[in-house]
Amino acid sequence: MPWNDNKGGGWTPGGGGRGPWGQGPGNGSGGGRGPNMRPPDLDELFKRLNEWLKRIFPQQTPRGVMVAGIGGIVLVGWLLTGIQIIPPAEQGIVLRFGEFVQTLEPGFHIRLPVPIETVSRVNVGETRQVNIGFRASAEGERVSSSNPARDSLMLTGDENIMHVTFTVQWQVTNALDFLFQVEEVEHTVEAVAESAMREFVGQTPVDQIMTAKRGKIESQVRDTTQRVLDAYKAGVTIIGVSLQTTQAPQEVVDAFNDVQAASSDRDRKINEAQKYANTVLPRAKGEAAKIEQDADAIKQQAITLAKGEAQRFVSVYDQYKSSPQVTRERLYIENMQRVLSKANKVILDGRNGQTVLPYLPGLGLRPTHPPTVSQPGTTGGAQ
Numbered sequence: 001m002p003w004n005d006n007k008g009g010g011w012t013p014g015g016g017g018r019g020p021w022g023q024g025p026g027n028g029s030g031g032g033r034g035p036n037m038r039p040p041d042l043d044e045l046f047k048r049l050n051e052w053l054k055r056i057f058p059q060q061t062p063r064g065v066m067v068a069g070i071g072g073i074v075l076v077g078w079l080l081t082g083i084q085i086i087p088p089a090e091q092g093i094v095l096r097f098g099e100f101v102q103t104l105e106p107g108f109h110i111r112l113p114v115p116i117e118t119v120s121r122v123n124v125g126e127t128r129q130v131n132i133g134f135r136a137s138a139e140g141e142r143v144s145s146s147n148p149a150r151d152s153l154m155l156t157g158d159e160n161i162m163h164v165t166f167t168v169q170w171q172v173t174n175a176l177d178f179l180f181q182v183e184e185v186e187h188t189v190e191a192v193a194e195s196a197m198r199e200f201v202g203q204t205p206v207d208q209i210m211t212a213k214r215g216k217i218e219s220q221v222r223d224t225t226q227r228v229l230d231a232y233k234a235g236v237t238i239i240g241v242s243l244q245t246t247q248a249p250q251e252v253v254d255a256f257n258d259v260q261a262a263s264s265d266r267d268r269k270i271n272e273a274q275k276y277a278n279t280v281l282p283r284a285k286g287e288a289a290k291i292e293q294d295a296d297a298i299k300q301q302a303i304t305l306a307k308g309e310a311q312r313f314v315s316v317y318d319q320y321k322s323s324p325q326v327t328r329e330r331l332y333i334e335n336m337q338r339v340l341s342k343a344n345k346v347i348l349d350g351r352n353g354q355t356v357l358p359y360l361p362g363l364g365l366r367p368t369h370p371p372t373v374s375q376p377g378t379t380g381g382a383q
Helices: 041-054 062-080 175-180 184-200 204-211 213-234 250-322 324-340
Strands: 084-085 090-098 099-104 105-110 117-123 128-132 134-136 142-144 151-153 161-172 236-247
Touching: 084 090, 090 175, 099 128, 099 175, 105 117, 128 184, 142 151, 142 161, 142 236, 151 213, 161 184, 161 213, 184 213, 204 213, 204 236, 250 324
Parallel strands: none
Antiparallel strands: 084 105, 090 099, 090 117, 128 161, 134 142, 151 161, 161 236
16 A cells, blocks of 8 residues: 555454554544644634734734844844853953953853954863874874874984974963964974974984983973964963884884994993993002002101111110220120020030039920039030
């Protein structure tokens, strides 16, 4: 059965007088839901509206009343354009016929309607980010730039090529300057930061970019970018610059790795040599200091002994001048004592009587027979 066939053909007789759509024929008195429902009569509606307006505004024609009503609605809508609600973290810049009038802080404000005054809103609380050398995907993953030769390939201070990517975080601090001083502020921030990064990378060797001077480069790029944007009156503040990738391009990565390995070997050998020098030099210095101290000690000892001998000689000479004979005898005895003390002999004087020498501990000798006793007036010796 065609969809527009309302005759109910093919419908079973037991359907209770209902059509194929489950509804019976309507006669206009069943709520207007029958298949024979007629559309509303517009002429009748306008007639009733005119009668209602005549009762309310008996002195006006219906057309004039309708025009006045529409005009009132338009006027109210126009006046409502002057109501401004500034959300938190935003500022509104009010322009009256294109001239700056006032900056609106967050809250409810009533201004003159458009086009007398227009309000431009700027988010000053949002931290914005520019990615240079790469782009972020919808999932937040980092994707390489489609034009790496322009965006991220940079020449270093030692004439190497580096793949450098970084991010710049910035925030609007002056809404008026942000809107009217610089066109396309985000692109300006990107261009200035990239130029500053190329400048400092071009002054720094490749190994220092990857290690020691990484933080210094970030600080220098941030300060330089901020100084240039302040000169442009861009109305933004650079919060931070963060290096993301500092590596060699894929085409020269093997050669770059060889250079880095050679540089590492060089540094390792330098460190080993420095370690050896730090071990040997203190030891040599210690030994040299010990030799100097020993020499000083020997020198002082020799000087002291020489002074003592000289003083002794002077004292002996003084005694000799006063008592030559006594001094001569004493010197003889002292010299004999010094010489004979080293000899392995014992000399006995037997002039005054018999002397018995049963044991000589100094020589380790024990006599096997009584010693010979010398006669008075003679000198004997025993060995």
